[in-house]
Amino acid sequence: MSVRQSDSGRVLAVGSGKGGTGKTTVAAAIGYALATEHHRDIALVDFDPQGSLTRFTGQRAVADPLHAEPVEVHGMTLYRGGATLAGVSSAALGKHLARTMRPGRTVVVDLRPMLDDPGHAVVLAEARAFLLIVPELNPESIPETRKLAAMAEARGIGYRIVGNKEENRRPVKRALGFLQSGFGAQLSQTVIRRGAAVAEAHERLLPVTAYAPDSPPALAIRAIADELVAEGIV
Numbered sequence: 343m344s345v346r347q348s349d350s351g352r353v354l355a356v357g358s359g360k361g362g363t364g365k366t367t368v369a370a371a372i373g374y375a376l377a378t379e380h381h382r383d384i385a386l387v388d389f390d391p392q393g394s395l396t397r398f399t400g401q402r403a404v405a406d407p408l409h410a411e412p413v414e415v416h417g418m419t420l421y422r423g424g425a426t427l428a429g430v431s432s433a434a435l436g437k438h439l440a441r442t443m444r445p446g447r448t449v450v451v452d453l454r455p456m457l458d459d460p461g462h463a464v465v466l467a468e469a470r471a472f473l474l475i476v477p478e479l480n481p482e483s484i485p486e487t488r489k490l491a492a493m494a495e496a497r498g499i500g501y502r503i504v505g506n507k508e509e510n511r512r513p514v515k516r517a518l519g520f521l522q523s524g525f526g527a528q529l530s531q532t533v534i535r536r537g538a539a540v541a542e543a544h545e546r547l548l549p550v551t552a553y554a555p556d557s558p559p560a561l562a563i564r565a566i567a568d569e570l571v572a573e574g575i576v
């Protein structure tokens with residue numbers, strides 16, 4: 343596959359419109375799988391003022407994320423986050439995203455929980471963006487999933503829904519049923535199991551795909567990376 347000269351790279355944004363669904367976990371882990379198993383040039387970009395992606399990868403938040411130099415983490419290039427991201431304009435954040443992009447690179451963006459922030463606007467304005475929507479599998483996650491999917495559709499941005507924290511409980515099965523009937527092909531066949539490896543990986547400041555690549559959550563995230571590569575999305 344050749345990269346066009348005008349190609350400025352790809353944006354793979356991870357969102358859900360809610361806190362605690364697993365966005366940051368998936369962003370770090372899918373970035374690692376793409377970098378190590380698919381030899382992709384990966385930038386991780388922390389758009390969340392809370393800086394979880396920055397901390398999950400063993401780094402510290404920075405005072406000025408829009409100008410701070412990136413650092414190398416686990417074979418990826420991390421653009422660190424920090425509290426000042428909370429007040430930035432769409433224009434400034436758009437410039438920041440542009441400086442992370444390179445021909446042939448995939449920029450993995452860890453979005454904030456809220457859907458009306460500049461981060462979503464900036465990512466959805468990017469023609470070659472693709473959105474991974476990662477709801478936690480419970481019925482409360484469905485409305486935000488619908489809203490975010492509608493935002494992507496309105497802007498002609500491709501998206502895929504990947505349910506997280508799957509387990510054998512009734513609300514989880516119900517949520518998966520809602521997603522299956524509402525989204526069909528946009529719902530990934532792969533769901534991510536709830537698993538202790540995720541918390542263990544976070545304690546060790548490693549992506550779960552690096553810490554326990556054969557654990558059920560990591561196997562699912564690796565399968566999603568394979569799926570995106572096979573479809574030419576990344």
Ligand SMILES: Nc1ncnc2c1ncn2[C@@H]1O[C@H](COP(=O)(O)OP(=O)(O)O)[C@@H](O)[C@H]1O
Nearest residue numbers: 361362363364365366367507535536537540559
């Ligand atoms: N598949 C999973 N299995 C178990 N725990 C998970 C899983 N995914 C995420 N978690 C846990 O859920 C919490 C929220 O995850 P995080 O990635 O920070 O979500 P978000 O970025 O959406 O706020 C963390 O404590 C994380 O360890």
Ligand SMILES: [Mg+2]
Nearest residue numbers: 365366390394
């Ligand atoms: Mg997060």
